[in-house]
Structures are given as C-alpha cells and as structure tokens.
Amino acid sequence: MKLIYQLMISFFAVILTVIFIVGGTVLNYYSNYVYSNTFEQLTGYGQNAEQLVMSSETGVKGQYQISPSMIHKIEQVFTNQRVNFTIYSKADNESNDNVRVYPTDGDLGHRPMPDHLSKEYWSRLQKSEYIRDVSSSGKLLGGQQSPKGAQPQAYVVVPWFYQNKMFAAIVVSARVADIDSNIAQIESNLFVALIISLVLALILAYLLARYQVSRVNRVRHAAHEVADGNFDIDLPSKHRDEIDDLATDFNIMAKSLRDSQTEIERQEERRKEFMANAAHEMRTPLTTINGLLEGLAYDAIPEESKGKSIELMRGETKRLIRLVNDNLDYEKIRTGQIKLSRRQFDAMGPLHNIVTQLTKKAADAKDKLTLEGESPVSVYADYDRFVQIIFNVVQNAIQFTQDGQITIKAERGFHEAVFTVSDTGIGMTPDQVKNIWDRYYKADPSRKNTKYGESGLGLSIVHSLVKQHGGTIKVTSELHKGTTFKLTFPDATDADAMESASHRKRGA
Ligand SMILES: Nc1ncnc2c1ncn2[C@@H]1O[C@H](COP(=O)(O)OP(=O)(O)OP(=O)(O)O)[C@@H](O)[C@H]1O
Ligand SMILES: [Mg+2]
Numbered sequence: 001m002k003l004i005y006q007l008m009i010s011f012f013a014v015i016l017t018v019i020f021i022v023g024g025t026v027l028n029y030y031s032n033y034v035y036s037n038t039f040e041q042l043t044g045y046g047q048n049a050e051q052l053v054m055s056s057e058t059g060v061k062g063q064y065q066i067s068p069s070m071i072h073k074i075e076q077v078f079t080n081q082r083v084n085f086t087i088y089s090k091a092d093n094e095s096n097d098n099v100r101v102y103p104t105d106g107d108l109g110h111r112p113m114p115d116h117l118s119k120e121y122w123s124r125l126q127k128s129e130y131i132r133d134v135s136s137s138g139k140l141l142g143g144q145q146s147p148k149g150a151q152p153q154a155y156v157v158v159p160w161f162y163q164n165k166m167f168a169a170i171v172v173s174a175r176v177a178d179i180d181s182n183i184a185q186i187e188s189n190l191f192v193a194l195i196i197s198l199v200l201a202l203i204l205a206y207l208l209a210r211y212q213v214s215r216v217n218r219v220r221h222a223a224h225e226v227a228d229g230n231f232d233i234d235l236p237s238k239h240r241d242e243i244d245d246l247a248t249d250f251n252i253m254a255k256s257l258r259d260s261q262t263e264i265e266r267q268e269e270r271r272k273e274f275m276a277n278a279a280h281e282m283r284t285p286l287t288t289i290n291g292l293l294e295g296l297a298y299d300a301i302p303e304e305s306k307g308k309s310i311e312l313m314r315g316e317t318k319r320l321i322r323l324v325n326d327n328l329d330y331e332k333i334r335t336g337q338i339k340l341s342r343r344q345f346d347a348m349g350p351l352h353n354i355v356t357q358l359t360k361k362a363a364d365a366k367d368k369l370t371l372e373g374e375s376p377v378s379v380y381a382d383y384d385r386f387v388q389i390i391f392n393v394v395q396n397a398i399q400f401t402q403d404g405q406i407t408i409k410a411e412r413g414f415h416e417a418v419f420t421v422s423d424t425g426i427g428m429t430p431d432q433v434k435n436i437w438d439r440y441y442k443a444d445p446s447r448k449n450t451k452y453g454e455s456g457l458g459l460s461i462v463h464s465l466v467k468q469h470g471g472t473i474k475v476t477s478e479l480h481k482g483t484t485f486k487l488t489f490p491d492a493t494d495a496d497a498m499e500s501a502s503h504r505k506r507g508a
Contacts, residue, residue: 003209003212003213003216004206004209004210004213005209007205007208007209007212007213008202008205008206008209011201011204011205011208011209012201012202012205015197015198015201015204015205016198016201019194019197019198019201023190023193023194026190027183027186027187027190030183030186031183031186034179034182034183035134035154035179038154038174038179039132039154039156041081042083042132042154042155042156042172042173042174043130043132043156043158043172045078045081045083045085045172046156046157046158046170046172047158049071049074049085049170049172050158050160050170052070052074053066053070053071053074053160054160054162066087066089066101066102066168068101068102068103068104071085071087071102072102072103081174082174082175082178083172083173083174084111084172084173084174085102085170085171085172086100086102086103086111086113086170086171086173087100087101087102087168087169087170087171088100088101088116088117088122088168088169088170088171089101089167089168090166090167090168091116096119096122096123097116098116098117098122098169099115099116100113100114100115100116101168111153111173112135112140112141112150112151112153113140113141113171113173114140114141114144117141117157117169117171118144121157121169122169125157125159125166125169126159126166128159128161129159130156130157130158130159131155131156131157132155132156132157133154133155134152134153134154134155134176135150135152135153135155136152137150137151137152139152141153141155141157141171141173151175151176151177152175152176152177153173153174153175153176154173154174154175154176154179155171155172155173155174156171156172156173157169157170157171157172158170158172212243215243215247216243218235218247219235219243219246219247219250222235222250222254223250226253226254226257231254231255231257231258231261232254232258233250233251233254234251235247235248235250235251237251273440274439274440277439277440277456278323278327278440281323281440281455282320282323285316285317285319285320286316286320288312288313288316289313289316289317292309292310292312292313293313295309296309322455323455323457326455326457326458326461327457329461330439330457330460330461330464333461333464333465333468334464336468338385338468340381340382340385340468340469341382342380342381342382342469342492342496343380343381343382343383344378344379344380344491344492345378345379345381345383346375346376346377346378346379347373347376347377347378347379347386347410347417347419348371348373348374348375348376348377348410349375350383350386350387350390351371351373351390351408351410351419352371353387354387354390354391354394354408355369355370355371355394355408357391358391358394358395358398361395361398362398362406365398365399365401365402365403366402366403367398367401367402367403367404367405367406367423368404368405368406369394369398369406369408370405370406370407370408371407371408371409371410372407372408372409372410373408373409373410373411377410377411377412377417378412378417378491379417379489380417380489380490380491380492380496381417381469381489382469385465385469386489388461388462388465389462389465389466389487390408390419390421390487392458392459392461392462393421393459393462393485393487394406394408394421395458396458396459397421397422397423397425397483397485398423400423400425400426400483401423401424401425401426401482402425404423404424404425404482405423405424406421406422406423406424407420407421407422407423408420408421409421409422413488415490415491416471416488416489416490416491417488417489417491418486418487418488419486419487419488419489420484420485420486420487421484421485421487422482422483422484422485423482423483423484424481424482425482425483426479426480427477427478427479427480427481427482427483428443428477428479428483429443429479432477433475433476433477436459436475437459437460437463438456438460439456439457439460440455440456440457441456441459441460442456466487466489469489469490470489470490471487471488471489471490472486472487472488473485473486473487473488474486
C-alpha cells in the first residue's frame with residue numbers, strides 16, 4: 001500500500017477515535033444533564049404548587065383536604081411545560097393508606113397514574129424524601145402494571161407537610177418522549193458536527209500525509225540523482241524529526257561519495273601521470289642503450305670509443321635498475337610492506353658517515369659541508385632507513401647548491417630528535433615546494449643533472465619513510481637563497497619499545 005494511504009489511514013483512525021470518544025462523552029453528559037435538569041424543574045413545580053395551595057384561602061388548612069379545582073387551575077398554568085400533577089392524600093386520619101385525590105378517575109386522561117402510591121413510597125415520603133424516577137414503558141409509577149400500556153414518564157414525588165405532618169404528596173410528571181426529543185435534537189446536531197469533522201479530518205489527514213510523503217519523495221529523488229552519478233546534493237533539513245535526520249545523513253553520504261569520486265579521479269590522474277613519467281624516465285636510458293647497441297652492431301663506433309660506449313651503457317643500465325628499485329621501494333613503503341626495525345641509537349655516528357661519504361661530492365660542487373651537534377643525539381628509528389632519509393636530503397642539498405654552504409644539525413627536542421639540513425642553494429618557489437613530495441616531481445625539469453641520475457623519486461620515498469616512523473618533515477625555501485629541511489623522529493612510546501624488543505628477541 002502506498003505510504004500516503006497508510007499515513008492517511010493512521011491519521012484518520014486517530015481522529016475518528018477521538019471524535020467518537022468525545023462525541024460519546026458529550027452525549028452522555030448532555031443526556032444526564034437534561035434528565036437532572038428536568039428533575040430539578042419538576043421538583044420546583046411541586047414545591048411551587050405546595051406554596052400556592054398552602055397560601056390560598058380555599059386551601060383548607062390543617063384539615064388535610066385539597067381542593068381539586070385549585071390544583072386544576074395550577075395545572076393550567078403549567079400546560080405549556082407539558083407537565084402533569086397528580087395528588088395523593090391520606091385516606092383517613094387513622095390508617096396510613098393513601099388515595100389519589102386529583103385527578104379523579106374520569107379526568108385521568110392519558111396520564112398513567114395508579115390509584116394510590118405504594119406503601120414503600122409513602123413511608124419514604126413521610127421521611128421528607130423526594131422520589132425521582134423514570135417509569136418504564138407499559139408500567140405505572142412505582143412499577144405497577146399499566147392497564148393501557150403507559151408511556152414512560154419521568155416523575156418527582158414531593159411530600160407536602162403541614163405542622164410537621166405529611167398530609168399529601170404531589171407527583172409531577174413529564175413524558176420521557178418529550179425529554180428524549182431534546183436529546184435527539186442534540187444527537188442529530190452532534191451527528192452533523194461529526195460528519196463535518198470527519199470531512200475536515202479527511203482533508204487534514206490528506207494534507208499531512210501528502211506533506212510527509214513529499215519529504216520522503218525528496219530523499220528518493222536525491223537517491224536517484226546519486227544513482228545517476230550526480231553527487232552535488234544538498235537536501236534541506238531543519239533537524240526536526242527522523243525524516244530531517246535522514247536528509248542530513250543523506251547529505252553526508254552524498255558528500256563522502258563526492259569526496260571519494262574526486263579522490264578516485266585524482267588517483268586515476270596520478271596513475272596516468274605516473275605511467276607517463278615512468279615511461280618517459282625509462283625511454284631516455286633505453287634509447288641511449290639502443291643507439292649504442294645499434295652502433296656496435298653496424299660497426300659504426302670506432303674501436304677506441306667502444307670501451308666508453310660500453311661504460312655509458314652500463315651507467316644507463318644502472319640508472320634503469322635504480323629507477324625500478326626506487327619505484328618498488330616507494331610502493332613497498334607506501335603500502336606498508338616494509339617493516340621497520342626501530343631502536344634507540346646515537347644519530348651522530350651515522351651522520352658522520354654520511355658527511356664522510358658525501359664530502360667528495362660536496363667538494364665537486366664547491367660546497368662546504370658541516371655537521372653540528374653534540375654526541376649523543378639519541379634517535380628512535382630504523383638505522384638503515386634513517387641513513388637513507390638523511391643521505392637523500394643531504395644529497396639533494398649538494399645537488400642544488402653551487403659554491404655554497406650545507407649544514408646538518410642534530411639536536412634533541414621534546415620527546416623527539418630534530419634534524420635540519422639547510423643549504424644556500426638555488427631554493428624553490430612556494431609552488432614548487434608544494435609538489436616536491438610527489439613522485440617524479442622535479443621543480444625544474446630543464447636542469448637535468450644526469451650526474452646523479454635524478455628521477456624525482458628521492459623525496460617521495462623520504463616522505464613515506466618519515467611518515468612510517470611517525471615523524472614529520474617540513475621544508476622552508478626561498479628562491480635563489482636556499483632551502484631548509486626539518487625532520488623530527490618521535491621517541492619510543494612504551495608500546496613501540498615493547499614491539500621493537502619483541503622483534504629483536506624473535507630476530508635473535
Ligand atoms: N635542497 C633543495 N634545493 C632546491 N630544490 C630542491 C632541493 N631538494 C629537492 N629539491 C627539488 O625537489 C625535487 C624533487 O626532489 P627529489 O629528491 O624527490 O628528486 P630528485 O633529486 O630530482 O631525483 P632523485 O632524488 O630521485 O634522484 C628536485 O628535483 C628539486 O627540484
Ligand atoms: Mg633527490
């Protein structure tokens with residue numbers, strides 16, 4: 001079943017239930033009210049009649065006699081109220097029986113009244129009790145069988161007293177049919193109100209259901225949009241209810257899909273770039289080797305140059321091997337396949353070695369290479385990878401500095417070892433700095449320095465390795481002024497230390 005119908009049915013059911021409960025209560029309350037009001041009125045009439053009788057001169061005071069003509073006159077007054085009076089009086093002074101004194105049998109007409117009141121009624125009346133009741137159809141007052149099949153009556157019996165002695169009782173009665181016709185009027189009014197309310201409820205239920213369904217449909221349409229590849233979705237949400245929450249969640253989902261889509265596109269772009277760069281990097285040495293091999297094959301290379309050609313080919317082959325190895329290395333580091341075996345050691349030792357190894361290279365570039373730092377500078381790292389990192393950074397500094405100064409500084413920071421490599425070389429623009437961690441990136445591809453077989457992989461590997469150590473690498477550079485690399489290696493946490501200890505134990 002469609003949601004709109006489900007919602008309408010539930011709204012409608014609630015409204016219907018409320019209307020029935022309220023309607024029933026109102027009707028019940030009203031009919032009770034009408035009856036008690038009627039009894040109240042009838043009682044009032046009975047008391048008024050008593051006063052009229054007692055004050056009238058024709059009333060024979062103290063003699064317990066009632067003048068029917070007087071009662072008849074009083075009754076005439078109440079004709080409009082459709083009320084009947086019936087009066088019972090003591091049969092005689094001695095016995096406790098009673099007889100109907102008004103109206104006489106001939107004047108009884110349509111009113112179904114017994115000849116005398118029951119003993120039970122009479123004794124209750126003597127105790128000044130007012131009797132209120134409704135006779136059922138076909139029954140007389142007090143439950144006696146009616147000879148003619150009487151109409152139901154609502155009646156009040158009021159005792160009349162003179163000098164503290166009850167001398168008569170008046171039954172003031174009204175036809176139940178008259179009272180019920182009042183109630184029926186209310187019932188029909190209520191029924192009309194009910195029908196109007198139901199129609200309004202139906203319209204309201206429809207509007208409410210349509211509003212909710214439209215909100216759900218908005219999310220549905222958005223889902224279709226996403227399915228069609230459009231992730232630019234922003235559903236309105238006021239955080240009022242679950243549908244709003246759904247819209248918010250949907251927005252979050254669309255955003256993360258959009259982000260992953262962008263990431264996928266970026267990765268794809270990088271993959272393409274990588275393939276192009278890798279192919280380009282390999283083509284140069286391969287072309288050189290191929291050219292030389294062809295020269296050798298067709299004897300186009302003079303005998304004395306052959307040795308040099310072979311040396312050139314070896315160099316190019318080495319470069320290719322390094323390229324492939326670096327790529328493999330980078331992938332392994334990036335995908336976390338390389339396990340670091342970290343330990344705490346004094347960094348000054350390996351730093352001295354690096355300086356020794358690179359002094360010649362620095363001298364070739366007319367650079368001064370100095371190391372600053374007081375042994376021990378404790379660092380927590382994988383020894384070989386640490387050497388690889390610093391070596392790469394220092395080698396870059398030499399590579400891009402002529403006639404300058406290169407300073408390696410080692411010191412302790414807060415729970416970390418800090419190394420800075422600064423040079424007074426060519427420097428970089430902020431734009432170039434942003435990209436140096438990318439694979440195959442060379443700030444200026446024209447300044448090819450084949451001496452070191454530049455491939456633009458060095459810093460990508462360094463970056464990945466430092467990250468794997470949980471450290472940081474930052475660069476500040478100014479064009480034509482120089483560059484400074486700052487590296488930090490955090491100390492071992494307890495967990496790291498335990499891990500490395502267990503590694504060593506397994507290795508031993
Ligand atoms: N100290 C530096 N001064 C100026 N530019 C630098 C410095 N270090 C790196 N760069 C720039 O960053 C680029 C990337 O460096 P990276 O070490 O990754 O590659 P490479 O040195 O060109 O090649 P490889 O190290 O793979 O042989 C360099 O080509 C250079 O443009
Ligand atoms: Mg390099």
